[in-house]
Every structure is written in structure tokens, then in C-alpha cells.
Amino acid sequence: MHYKDYKSLLSNKNGINIYRGCTHGCIYCDSRSTCYQMNHSFTDIEIKKDSYKILDYELSKKRKPVMIGTGSMTDPYLHLEKELEYTKRCLEVIHKHHCGVSIQTKSDLILRDIELLNKINKDSKCVVEITLTTSDDNLCKIIEPNVCETSKRVEILKNVMN
Numbered sequence: 001m002h003y004k005d006y007k008s009l010l011s012n013k014n015g016i017n018i019y020r021g022c023t024h025g026c027i028y029c030d031s032r033s034t035c036y037q038m039n040h041s042f043t044d045i046e047i048k049k050d051s052y053k054i055l056d057y058e059l060s061k062k063r064k065p066v067m068i069g070t071g072s073m074t075d076p077y078l079h080l081e082k083e084l085e086y087t088k089r090c091l092e093v094i095h096k097h098h099c100g101v102s103i104q105t106k107s108d109l110i111l112r113d114i115e116l117l118n119k120i121n122k123d124s125k126c127v128v129e130i131t132l133t134t135s136d137d138n139l140c141k142i143i144e145p146n147v148c149e150t151s152k153r154v155e156i157l158k159n160v161m162n
């Protein structure tokens, strides 16, 4: 992994990618495509340095709360998120500014932040999208080798809906 300085985090449509690259290893992943102009190995994760501070600044400039989207290019719950907590800190910033959030992930690490996600949902809106590629856990381990299998993801959805 390596850090990189960024001046902005929010896209024009209020999307954020806190990391660049991914270690989940899905065999069908198209985020590795050269069209995304990544100048480092896909599994050498680039961390957008102080992204939560940049987000705090950018949201403070908004005239009203917005819905933030994350997870379209890189899963926000990569293994390194467990220690770095950049996604968690961005969620705290989103909550601070009364914004909503839509998260796409395949990882059960999202359960760590369930309390915070519930708070955001009560205050604004929180949408969690979990990819279910196959109902066969053994096949899942082959095609998405470095992230939890489907049965665990179904458990996540049950937790999120409670």
C-alpha cells in the first residue's frame, strides 16, 4: 500500500473512492482495466491521504446535505480498512454533515460500522448494496477468493435490515 496526496475527493455526482486498487481478487473485475489509468499495481492499494479531512472540507462547502456514493470502483471495506479506518472516518464526516450514503461492498467488515450506518439512516438515508454473485459458497471462493463468501453476505444483509 502507499499514500498519495489528493486535493479533492468528491466527484461531480458526489461519489467518493477512498482507496484505489483492490485486494478482493474477483476474477471478473473490470476495475483493473487500463482505461482507468492506474499507474500502480492493482493490488498495491493507493490510499488517498487524509481523505476524511478533504471530505469534511468539501461537505462544509455544500449548501445542503447530499447523498454520497462509494464502492463503485473500489470496495471501501478492503482488508487494510480494518486498521486504517479511513472509510469509518469518512462515514463519521458524512454523519456530521447530515448527509446520506450509499455503499457497495462484498465485505463483512461493514458490520463493524453498523451502529454508525444506522445513525446515518435515522438522520438522513443509508443504502447498503451487497453483491451476491453465486449461491454456491465453494464457487464463490474461486471467483471472489479474498472476501467473505455468499452465505456470510446474506447474514450481513439480515443484520443491516434489522
Ligand code: SF4
Residues within 6 Å of the ligand: 021, 022, 023, 024, 025, 026, 028, 029, 030, 031, 073, 074, 075, 106
Ligand atoms: S471487489 Fe470489486 S473492485 Fe474489488 S476485485 Fe472485486 S470486482 Fe474488483
